[in-house]
Amino acid sequence: MVALDISAGGLKGNLPWVEKYRPQTLDDLVSHKEIIRTINKLINDNQLPHLLFYGPPGTGKTSTILAAAKQIYTEKQYKSLVLELNASDDRGIGIVREEIAAFAQNKVLHVDPNSKVTFKLIILDEADAMTKDAQNALRRVIEKYTDNVRFCIICNYLSKIIPALQSRCTRFRFAPLSRDQVMPRLQHVIDAEGVNVTESGKQALFDLSCGDMRRVLNVLQSTALAFDTVDDNNVYACVGQPQPKDIKKTLQTLMSGTFDSAYESLNAIRLNQGIALTDVIENLLDHVMALNLDEAIMCPLIDEMSKIQARMAQGCSEKLQLLCLISAFTLLRKEAFADVKND
Secondary structure, eight states, X not given: OOOOOOSTTSTTTTSOHHHXXXXXXXXXXXXXXXXXXXXXXXXXXXXXXXXXXXXXXXXXXXXXXXXXXXHHSOHHHXXXXXXXXXXXXSOSHHHIIIIIHHHHHSOOOSOOTTOOOOOEEEEEETGGGSOHHHHHHHHHXXXXXXXXXXXXXXXXXXXXXXXXHHTTSEEEEOOOOOHHHHHHHHHHHHHHHTOOBOHHHHHHHHHHXXXXXXXXXXXXXXXXXXXXXXXXXXXXXXXXXXXHHHHHHHHHHHHHSOHHHXXXXXXXXXXXXXXXXXXXXXXXXXXXXXXXXXXXXXXXXXXXXXXXHHHHHTTOOHHHHHHHHHHHHHHHHXXXXXXXXXX
């Protein structure tokens, strides 16, 4: 038998890097060591409960349970004893009553004498997209077939899971990844793919990710395909986000320039670089928070920025909201000047 090459040019050569470098074992995971240690102990003691993983996207929830499943089951067992469902697609009450219930009610018949496994595993990804009726039906299935099956419910927003389901599971929160957790894995992928990445490029990848490992690898792959070198300029250009130097220049113009000069500067970014105003506002917020301004001036400004972003999300005119943003900063300067004059 000829062995298949699963290196960069082999079987996995055309996979997205997110899947190509997905951790295969619990030891390969780079974050949430306490959670990994707890799950390892539960598996070794054959005391695995129903699980509920929640947290932002790209923090390792799905990778953790898939790696755990591969540790619990052999390759042959995995195909017959593990059911993976994406609840954003199969989210109605019908899928719970039919497919999930049918899988859960059948016991494990052929138990490996060398294995302690006596239960099946059902993985429900993106369960916060399930309807309330489906979640209530699932609650009954979990109660009825606990002897046969264990559930792992994965979601981004815990508040969208009904309390009855939460109380039946052991909850684990997956926080956004830190720089110390992201960078070693990022460097591993860079070395494996032979990508030319600068230090500024790595920092830009991390800054844009907000702790999302999936986003880090997706942006890295996109930039590597589009440019010979992955640096900060190319990373920001690839994702269509304004560069920090442009945001700083914009803030200086808003704080010290005239109304017309501020409009010309922001409108040029919007039209020439194709940057969305909502992205400009999000990036401006961090710089505004760093300003040494009085709370009486800062709070109305942030409130106005939030209203502009909300109106943008509802589809309001971008040009009009751009003028609103400039007006908010203009009024801020007038109030600040009036306070100085009164003092």
